[in-house]
Amino acid sequence: MENKPPMETIVEEGEKYKPRKYKLNNWTDKVEDVRDILSPKKCPDRKAFSSGKAKGLNLLNKFEQSGDREKNMSSESLSSSRCWKSDNEMKPKTPPASACHDHNKAGQELCYVCLQRAQQNSPLYYSEERRRREIEEERLIQQYQMLKDQDTFFKHQMKSLANREQNQKNAAYNLGVAEAVRIHKNEKPGFYRSFLFDKRPFSPEIKALKQEEHIQGLLKQINTRREKEIKQRENKELMERLEQVQLTEELAAQRAKYIQDKMEEKECYKRALDAQIKNRFPQLPISEPDSFEPIFGRDEAELMVETRKRELNCMRQQQEAAASHKRKAILNHLVDQKRDLLMLQKTQQQHLADRDAELERVNKMNQSLQEDWKRSAEMKRQRDWEQKDFERAPDKLFLLDQCDKYQRCKQCQRSTSNGGHSHQWPLKKPLQGSRLFV
Structure with a gap:
């Protein structure tokens, strides 16, 4: 066993080596x-x-x-x-x-x-490479932040300039308004806003002692003002009375002139009639009949008959027109009544249908609410039962809790007793007791 060559391992490159479920x-x-x-x-x-x-x-x-x-x-x-x-x-x-x-x-x-x-x-x-990448990312982030800050500063500067121009315009407008108000205040008014007493006494040193004098001055002022108003009223009444007298005199003169003209006209008419009476022609001769037969009224009977017929025809036509007009009015009234009746019936049917639909909707809504309430109550009851069962259940009830006792490799997530075997079924696997390959 010691003479065997050592096991050679294959270096797995960092770009191609990607361990399962691990970084x-x-x-x-x-x-x-x-x-x-x-x-x-x-x-x-x-x-x-x-x-x-x-x-x-x-x-x-x-x-x-x-x-x-x-x-x-x-x-x-x-x-x-x-x-x-x-x-x-x-x-x-x-x-x-x-x-x-x-x-x-x-x-x-x-x-x-x-x-x-x-x-x-x-x-x-990869610490150096990671460090260089982080430095480059920080540099790019700083550049982006600088550009963003410059953009923000430029926008803020433009906004401040716009606000400054607007404030200058507002200040110029306010200055002009203030100058106009000042000039208006300094102008001399057309009437006196203050009132001076006539022969006003000097200002008293002690107001309590000089109060009576002020009251007398005020009463005198009131009296003078009242006398002035009375005098103005009297003058006005006098002028109105004079105008009335003048109008009366003018009306009397016009009436006298009218009567005089009327009398003169009457005299003229009288003189004209007298002249006509004096200069009129003599009387007409006595009339004598020159025909022994009637001249007027010979064809009046035929004309009266024709007139009578024409009047009867006109009356008959008028009666027929009145009857047809009355008939049409009655028919139109009946048609209007029938249409109104149909409209009322249709409106009643629609109202009944709407009421039925509303009642059905309310019933459906109540039923759905009841069903939701029952379902919610059942779900709450089920959750309570599950919670109670979970509280009464012992430890290591779930599969994840039971898997804690089995250790796994932190890299390939296999068992710690893994010796290199694979879970895949090979293409050719010899079976014991058989010469066949599956």
Whole structure:
């Protein structure tokens, strides 16, 4: 067993190696932890080392028996592994160490395959690249933040300039308004806003002693104002009376002139009639009959008969027109009544249908509310029962809680006793006791 060549491992590149359900950074951290744990300083037990070495050799023999598949790998991966091996030979080799039996997680968080890979493969560290990428991202973020700050500052400056212009306009407008108000206040008013007493006495030193004088001055002022108003009223009444007298005199003069003109016109008519009487013609001669037969009224009977017929026809036509008009009015009234009746019936039917639909909707809504309430009550009762069952249930009831006692590899998520076997069914598998291949 010692003369067999050591097992060669294939270096898995950082771009192609993607462990199942695990990230690269966590993988490198775990490899460092495993190397620290498996260092000879932390595992001084010789017996454990020898037993671990024997177990590793037995597993190597198993791998060699079933390792024909690994010999058919690509030349590129083998060349990369040889390069890694040549580089690794130049480095000082650390003696393999076994796991401690007293510590549960001293390498046992990884399966055998992952543990061997962690011991023999050279891990790839991306800390420098990650650090450079982070520095570049920070630089880009800072540049973007600077551009954003400059844009914000420019917008704020434009806004402040616009506010400044608006404030200047408002200040100019307010200044103009204030100047106009001041000029208006300084103008001399058309009437006196204050009132001065007539012969106002001097201001008293003690108001209590001079109050009577002020009262007398105010009463005098009131009296003068009242006298002035009375005088103005008297003058106004006098002027109105004079205007009435003048109007009366003008009306009397107009009446006298009208009567005089009427009398003159009457005299003129009288003189004209007298002149006509004096100058009229003599009387007409006496009339004598010149015909012995009647001249007028001979064909009046025929005309009266025709007139009578025409009047009867006109009356008959008028009666027929009145009867037809009355008949049409009655028919129209009946049609309107029938249409109104149909409209009322249709409106009543629609009202009944709307009321039935509203009652049906209310009933359906009540039924749905009752069903929802029953369903909610049943769900609440079911939740209470489940809660009580859950509280009465013992520990380790769920599958996830029961799976805690089974340890798995932290990298490939397989069992810690994994020795490289696969869960896939091979294409050719020999069966015991048969020569057939399935």
